[in-house]
Amino acid sequence: MMANGMDTVVQQNGGSNLGQSSQEESKTNLIVNYLPQTMTQEEIRSLFSSIGEVESCKLIRDKVTGQSLGYGFVNYHRPEDAEKAINTLNGLRLQNKTIKVSYARPSSEAIKGANLYVSGLPKNMTQQDLESLFNPYGRIITSRILCDNITGLSKGVGFIRFDQRVEAERAIQELNGTIPKGSTEPITVKFANNPSNNSKAIPPLAAYLTPQATRRFGGPIHHPTGRFRYIPLSPLSRYSPLAGDLLTNSMLPGNAMNGSGWCIFVYNLAPETEENVLWQLFGPFGAVQSVKVIRDLQTNKCKGFGFVTMTNYEEAVVAIQSLNGYTLGNRVLQVSFKTNKSKAA
DNA sequence: CGACGGGACGC
DNA sequence: CGACGGGACGC
Numbered sequence: 001m002m003a004n005g006m007d008t009v010v011q012q013n014g015g016s017n018l019g020q021s022s023q024e025e026s027k028t029n030l031i032v033n034y035l036p037q038t039m040t041q042e043e044i045r046s047l048f049s050s051i052g053e054v055e056s057c058k059l060i061r062d063k064v065t066g067q068s069l070g071y072g073f074v075n076y077h078r079p080e081d082a083e084k085a086i087n088t089l090n091g092l093r094l095q096n097k098t099i100k101v102s103y104a105r106p107s108s109e110a111i112k113g114a115n116l117y118v119s120g121l122p123k124n125m126t127q128q129d130l131e132s133l134f135n136p137y138g139r140i141i142t143s144r145i146l147c148d149n150i151t152g153l154s155k156g157v158g159f160i161r162f163d164q165r166v167e168a169e170r171a172i173q174e175l176n177g178t179i180p181k182g183s184t185e186p187i188t189v190k191f192a193n194n195p196s197n198n199s200k201a202i203p204p205l206a207a208y209l210t211p212q213a214t215r216r217f218g219g220p221i222h223h224p225t226g227r228f229r230y231i232p233l234s235p236l237s238r239y240s241p242l243a244g245d246l247l248t249n250s251m252l253p254g255n256a257m258n259g260s261g262w263c264i265f266v267y268n269l270a271p272e273t274e275e276n277v278l279w280q281l282f283g284p285f286g287a288v289q290s291v292k293v294i295r296d297l298q299t300n301k302c303k304g305f306g307f308v309t310m311t312n313y314e315e316a317v318v319a320i321q322s323l324n325g326y327t328l329g330n331r332v333l334q335v336s337f338k339t340n341k342s343k344a345a
Numbered sequence: 346c347g348a349c350g351g352g353a354c355g356c
Numbered sequence: 357c358g359a360c361g362g363g364a365c366g367c
Contacts, residue, residue: 033363034363060366067363070362070364071363097362102364115360117360120359141364142361142362156359157360188359195360195361255349266349303348304348306350307349334348338349
């Protein structure tokens, strides 16, 4: 059952997923929001499979462009795995996103179009204040106040997503044009635009057509820093730099690199280490395809090391340089590209 | 000091 | 003044 509800990270997502209302219908089915744009369905499956056996996994994509819509569904066989996924993966940082993992509601027409746009909010109103204001009208799924990117101050604009559209309608009727306690200006409450009709922020068509834009599908150009020099090296790939300190000639394709990614060796992990630790460590640096904690077959304890496969060389290099020497608990990690030690080649 | 998996295409 | 997130219900 729901553990506590209070021990889950209380962050951006205000609305409690583990609310009082019973989740009888969906104890195994999860919705995952705020996924990185480049994350594939298989990478999502890999991430959630580290918790338990996944029955099905679906990344929602735009019907015409094929672009990820940034959310998906993961259904487990066992309810306890779904609960553990919420407890350990909700709030995980992956690339430039913080994912949200919560129970999926049964799909229905009644829950669609329940998102409200609120403007005219007093600048000192917090997310909690906003929720308190809308709470009387229904079950809040998410809330958010927009802040200026530079100053971090509230823009006086926010969103409230209710569970049911009728709840949103009632909130409009009751709150639109009213003046919040302690404020002097009336607020505007109306249905939010549909993100799919995005009339804004359309990337210039040229961006799709330039020959240089050969990066993988919609990749969010997320250049590391530029303090690294990348020198093309023949047989490996065009991304391969010289970086003699990281990639030596003894590292042949098939070791650090296999056709679809770069394998990283992580040493000095604690015996109790689980896969989600590796996701937490490497996820922020870029696309992670898979992680593996190596365990002793008898004790089932981690043997002190594991592997992480990342898609892009540049991101792998930054991850290695950032995490090598990083202190995790009371252990100093050693992180490098995988070599082919062990049982003689 | 210690240290680099594992399952597995395809006849 | 207006302002539309971090693509939230199976695209």
